[in-house]
Amino acid sequence: EHKFWSTQPVPQTLPARETQHIRHHGEPIETKPLHAVPTRPYSLIDHFEWSDIALTDDKQLEETYKLLNENYVEDVAAMFRFDYSRHFLRWALLPPGYQPSWHVGVRVKSNRKLVAFISAIPATVSIHSNPISMVEINFLCVHKKLRSKRLAPVLIREITRRVNLRNIWQAVYTAGALLPSPVSVSNYYHRALNPKKLIEVGFSRLQPRMTIARTVKLFALKSQTETPTIRPMTLDDTLEACALVKQHMRQYDLHVDMTLEDLRHWLLPREGVIYTYVVHDPHSNAITDLVSFYSLPSSVINHPTHNSLNAAYAFCIVPNKTPINTLMKDALVLARNNNFDVFNVLDLAHNAQFFSDLKFTAGDGSLNYYLYNWKCRPIPKEKNALILL
Ligand code: NHW
Ligand code: EN5
Structure with a gap:
């Protein structure tokens, strides 16, 4: 069913009886030592390369704006597409404690065109009164012409690796898509x-x-x-x-x-x-x-x-x-x-x-x-x- 998500530390089924016994504020699904985190980036399919996006640079901000403006979230009827402004993207992605290496781009090697993006920003999220240092993941986007090639799982694994390298092991994200498994709707x-x-x-x-x-x-x-x-x-x-x-x-x-x-x-x-x-x-x-x-x-x-x-x-x-x-x-x-x-x-x-x-x-x-x-x-x-x- 979920070739990628079934391999990830997320609740695989809706939390029901299984979660009744666990501590009120919850617990990690897996723990691992820092030295178990890969030190090198995941491999991308041929002809593509990783590229940290410096959003402080107007040219790279413009490339990110364009990618999202043309390829980000649409409503079910494809009548509207989110058009996050350049100023908004700077505000959203450059908060206190931001890490430039958490603004992850994928480019075409030959012409350096930006074709995919994912981001993380640090946040303290309180779950049942328990504050946890984690990241918020947002702006996952793959160019329309590169859809269904399993690029999204590589972006998610790579940002997870980069976040883990900073000794952070939890994240929060929202999506219209139904994935394993929502904590709230x-x-x-x-x-x-x-x-x-x-x-x-x-x-x-x-x-x-x-x-x-x-x-x-x-x-x-x-x-x-x-x-x-x-x-x-x-x-x-x-x-x-x-x-x-x-x-x-x-x-x-x-x-x-x-x-x-x-x-x-x-x-x-x-x-x-x-x-x-x-x-x-x-x-x-x-x-x-x-x-x-x-x-x-x-x-x-x-x-x-x-x-x-x-x-x-x-x-x-x-x-x-x-x-x-x-x-x-x-x-x-x-x-x-x-x-x-x-x-x-x-x-x-x-x-x-x-x-x-x-x-x-x-x-x-x-x-x-x-x-x-x-x-x-x-x-x-x-x-x-x-x-x-
Ligand atoms: S939600 C907005 C996401 N972006 C869009 O909807 C933009 C338009 N769509 C696209 O760009 C806000 C593509 O369709 C995307 C998928 C890139 C969505 N989240 O590459 P493949 C966020 O940014 C799974 C997570 O072939 P694609 C939150 C799908 O279930 N997974 O598909 C982001 C399948 O896995 P499965 C999603 O259409 C949170 C696999 O991707 C997803 O070319 C990310 C297929 O990949 C979604 N929105 O590209 C997770 N949509 O197992 C962060 C599809 O079912 C996790 N998929 O086979 C935490 C990481 C950090 C941890 C740190 C400790
Ligand atoms: C990551 N942070 O579906 C977020 N918007 O209802 C990513 N509908 O605008 C995930 N379909 O109902 C975001 N008008 C998921 C949301 C994606 C965008 C989306 C919906 C939310 C939306 C509108 C337009 C529908 C067009 C056809 C809608 C009807 C209500 C209308 C409002 C004004 C007064 C009369 C009734």
Whole structure:
């Protein structure tokens, strides 16, 4: 069935009775000494070579951008393809503690064309309250013309080797694809901000007995936020925000632990990349709530007039004093004011609470969460607060 995944330290069957006896936060599936890690790269098929990608270099960033823009994830109907921007890729792949050797490319030897990529970034992931140093794997991509040649397993083995060389033995990754075996599963929900354009590009359909005018009215939002003291987060807010996020995350069974340095990287606003707002209470002079979303446009495939769809994705949501529905309604207004066409949210953590009130509808996509070399009990979506990019 799974020629590659059956050889890997991942749960081979859905964790059921088998995992009832294991420690609450789980345990490694295998352990091995550092000296057992191969010191040389895995062999690639003929005519291809490994190439570390320096994303600090504009030319190599451009090559990575182009590979992903033309070959990365599409929806089931192949109408949209993720179009991570250059600035976004730098933000996503150059966080505190990044390793240049974890930006792995494959090139054609003869002309040096970049045809495949995979990445790892370091993260501390808390599983059932147990912080584990691991990596997040993302941006696995093989050029369309090189699919089904078993290149992906070689990329995965090679990045595993390079991560193991740094004495790290666990990883987390998400995928739409169903692989052995998800620790948690979520569904995408969508909130139209620009319903006319969403219908034009085929992202959504005009409901029966609805006109465009009535649909526009249905999804209309106020011009200003309900919370008057919500504003973009600044450097001065970050120490307080860090404590707020840490305190909030404790209730979940799967989340990242961010240091102050991490939080500054991941949450300080960057135009066109990451938008973070805090609610400032003037009486106590304290930050009481935080909400953030990232910008991930999709290319509209084969459309005569529209070539891009601007989507905001919920990232870090910390309702503390402000009700979650109010905080998210404000996030919708702020996203609409920043020219986003749609607001996307996973139905994990406490998110399902605001969906009907704020007119979200289920999408046709789902997201599976995986842990590499870690077996633990399955995590219900309500206990999952981990968002990968
Ligand atoms: S999920 C997005 C993945 N990328 C895309 O979907 C882009 C479009 N598709 C492609 O580029 C986010 C290709 O179709 C890819 C597969 C490259 C997906 N994850 O080369 P073959 C991530 O980046 C298995 C893992 O012939 P291909 C997360 C498949 O089950 N495995 O296929 C990445 C089969 O194995 P099996 C996947 O279509 C996490 C084998 O690949 C997969 O030409 C990576 C077939 O290979 C996926 N998304 O290329 C794991 N899709 O056993 C990290 C297919 O079933 C693990 N496969 O025969 C941890 C590593 C670090 C550990 C450190 C301790
Ligand atoms: C690694 N970090 O399928 C992530 N998106 O629902 C990689 N559907 O946009 C894995 N098919 O339902 C990512 N509109 C896996 C997701 C891949 C992308 C994907 C789905 C998520 C999506 C849209 C468009 C469907 C087009 C046809 C969708 C209907 C809902 C609509 C929203 C606006 C208001 C009315 C209803």
